[in-house]
Amino acid sequence: MKEKRIVITIDGTCGSGKSTIARRLADRLGLVYLDTGAMYRAITWKALQTGQDLNDRRALIELAERTEIRLRRGERGPRVFVDGAEVTEEIRTPRVTNAVKHLADIPEVRSEMVSQQRRIAEAGGILAEGRDTGTVVFPDADYKFYVDAPIEVRLRRRHREFAGKGIEMTEDEVKKDLLARDAADKSRPVGALRVPEGAIVIDTGATDEVEENLKLLLKHIKEVDRVDKLIS
């Protein structure tokens, strides 16, 4: 009998450390890492690149439907392709980050992304990360995590992250940006960020050590023992 391959979802707030944890966990368990945020970024990049009017819903829906997004494993993390061209770096610019909301708020765009995400996951063995992966995309996942941390901790991490990228921002600006992101994520008409039913809530506030935070998730996953045995 074919073994069922696990599906894990990780949703959570900005600055909670969920992306780093998600990547490590996927590597550790040999799962395909499905970065759903990268998909929303990819279509946003294309909308900007092709000069779309970000208030023209119809045009944005059509654009999402006819864009081919591919995610591939790379040595330095996942690589993202739009219609065959690599956009791994381009989708991380502040310009794209600030425009994503225009597409991510449109229910039809989301339903197109969700179909693509489910298609990618058909073979199983997936770790999906985002805002609605446990609530909408894979509500029947084997393990659903919701990662969060107190606002002061997230602010400190974001500040460090911006500084690391050479983006100069005052503490007040970082705070304004983070609160706006929280509000956008949590108030979206469809696919809003919330704790999925049956999810395990992880608070990463106690430490910035990724390995320590990873352990908080690993202890809930019974397959970990088996994977460790396979590796050793």
Ligand code: DC
């Ligand atoms: O995780 P991230 O910052 O790369 O996500 C980019 C944007 O996409 C962010 O503004 C929220 C949005 N997003 C979403 O609406 N639904 C998801 N499942 C993942 C991300």
